[in-house]
Amino acid sequence: MSRNAQNDHLTRLEQTSIHVFREAFANFRSVCMPWSMGKDSNVLIWLARKAFCGKIPFPLLHIDTTYEFPEMYEFREKAKVIHDIDLIVRVNEDAIRRGIGYATHDPVTVTHELKTVPFKAAIDEFKWDALVTGIRRDEDPTRAKERWFSPRSAEGNWDYKDQPPEFWGQFASSAPEGGHVRVQPLLEWTELDIWEYLRRENIPNPTLYFARNGKRFRSLGCHPITHPVDSPASNIDEVIEELKLTKTSERAGRAQDHVGRNSMQELRAKGFM
């Protein structure tokens, strides 16, 4: 693929994402962007800075499960300064006191308790009506049905059978009563687009994605349930070359997706990102 054609493609994706950011900021009273520190959410930060000419005009939210890789905490503090981020961090202290953890509980329970519960609590606390997420249509079949602006009910549920029509650049302009709208600027991006854009724009990103001792993380979650994949790709160019050839799914190393045939669907209907 020629460099120019590739740049045109990335620029088109970038410009559309910027438009989605701007429409969200113009339409909603109170916007927040959850930040996992992973590659997709780092691209989101970059796009938001482009959309708002340098400074992100809303807070970012990190739901800390306390099971992040140590490198991720380091990266969080570094990136916070580089991007001048207004960061809110939340931990479900109650669940931790109750002893919820990977040593004793199944991944779906832990994900629900340590991610979804504090996430909903933060939404209740701050009354955000729009949340910007890094969901991409190519990630998982259930995500293929998302909209740019996807309403969630007050309970955080996604009624994927009764979604608003979305056409001609007109998005849902208000949240359901008591609920919020998920704004998804990366919907049309693929995993490869993300990496090529990280490279083109030289965006700060954790080094866990690069191979050490023949293994690298392709997707990052809680360390007890996130497994590296076999890969010699030790820098961004090699990762991109590898992705051009691979046909295995990106989330293959994420255990909570594989517990039951329908686990992703269950997690998402309950409000998981």
Next chain:
Amino acid sequence: MRTSSLSQPVSTSLPSVEDHRKMHVVVVGHVDHGKSTFVGRLLHDTDSLPNGKMEQVRKNCAIEGMEFEYAFLLDALIEEQEQNITIDTTRIFFRTKQRAYAIIDAPGHKEFLKNMVTGAASASAALLLIDAKEGVMDQSRRHAFLLSLLGVKQLVVLVNKMDLVDHAEATYRKIVVEYSAFLKTLGLHAVHFIPIAAKHGENVVERATKMPWWQGPTVTEALDAFAHEDDLTGLPLRLPVSDIYRFDHRRIVAGRVEAGAIRPGDDLIFQPGGRRSTVRTFEDWPGPESRSVVGTGGSASVTLAEQIFVERGQVASHPSSQPRVGREFRARIFWLGKEPLVPNKTYRLRLLTQNVEAVIAKIEKITDASTLESIQADSVPRDSICEVVVRTTRPVAFDLHHECAITGRFALEESGRIHGGGIILEARSEHAQRSGKVTSAERAARSGHAPAVLWFTGLSGSGKSTIAEAVERRLFDAGRQVVRVDGDDLRVSLNRDLGFSQADRAESVRRASGVAGLFANAGNIALVTLIAPLAADRAKARAALANHAFVEVFVDAPLDVCEQRDVKGLYAKARRGEIAEFTGISSPYEAPESPEVHIRTDQVSTEQAVELVLKALDKILAGKGEDWEV
């Protein structure tokens, strides 16, 4: 989304180089005519499935005691498999050797029409499946109607399940005849009707051996021949304001360029409202360099030279090619709301970033989307199409759909939810019901621009017609009403009685200015190409046209250059004495002293000349703006 425009013909020629832009293709058709099976097969045959997907689905089928079907590959949600229908628009990525695609698999079940609209509105091309055994059904018709309404013009019909009709050409032919006739009533044309058997992969990627009578392309060959959506950068600028950012000392007008292109230094007018300013900078982060131009699809961050009032919803354009501004227009609407669309109820009308209250002032016609028969009713039921008059409480900036689709369409919203969409067919002046003579302001409101006369003067062979034709093309493509008044044409018609004496030349200039004046009165931009060698005659023409914007364009080339070009062989004849009083040879040419535009055609290209002329026209019309705004 493909956008229709007279100036942007659809090309279906094969791209000569590998094409990396992802193309969005919508797949539609009657329920159970095999859409999901087709897409599943397409993914399989183009080797686009993730590793293990086939095996996983086969295993799941075995667990549940079901026979494997290609459709299951798509049916990612359990509900779909239980109901055996597709519930929403899904996007599936695949690629041929030629380029990458996103297939939008739209639902066939009619209660999910809105998902079909969501899918088809973002597609540049469509594949429509018809079951060879069942034939054309109501949704086959309904979907084609929606495609035409949404502006998807590139269509291939797939006559599926040919295996169930013994691969018979006669069955295929019958459907082709019936369905092409129907498409014709919609103004649609299918590039191909391809006989396929999706289940067995026949004519999907691989050519079917069982249908030797089929000489046309396979589905992937036909897909690769589709053209991309038009690049709208050549259209007039339409930059709807998304927001005004005041995060620091800067005041930034943010928006996405929906058509045309914008550059620092451009004069802008913001409609509705009509305030003007000039683009000072683009505030691109991270810098230090900012872009020198933002084309269609680009997000712009603009600072202005003057601190004028600008708000979300306004549309920035160049003063010479503004959108219309009005409160009333005729539109064709598709309605998806559970409650019917009723007259005189207040809805929100969303057109780009504009959001205003609107009512349906009048329902002219309601059409059943499947039978296309008229319905007599005072409200518009769900899933039907209607022609209505829309009236807004505040003025709206818009274009007609055929001029610029992206600014010629809107969504209707109630309680924060979109229930319908429409395209603007015709502007209705609020003065339309008034009696009395039609004013120039009303004409300008209809055409969307003020009239003008561009007068091209210069020696024979200097390039007047060449430049005027190129200017005409640009203006026409931009949706302007434009007409050329050519001296040579007049010579054989209106001026047939005139020769080349000074008196006859004066009369010829007088008549040409009269004709140009009539055209301008009718709302046109008239381009006059006439040697008009004498300054006094041209001064009279300018005076006679004083009511209109007037641009004198001096098309200047040295005599020897013109003579060398001698396109019509006239100089040679004049030198031989066969033509008397030939300008430049045996008759004087008085060069204009202060033309609005002076073009040295021996020094600049036609393209550069066109830019000079259009810039001058912009400038003149900018000064005229207030006279014709609605």
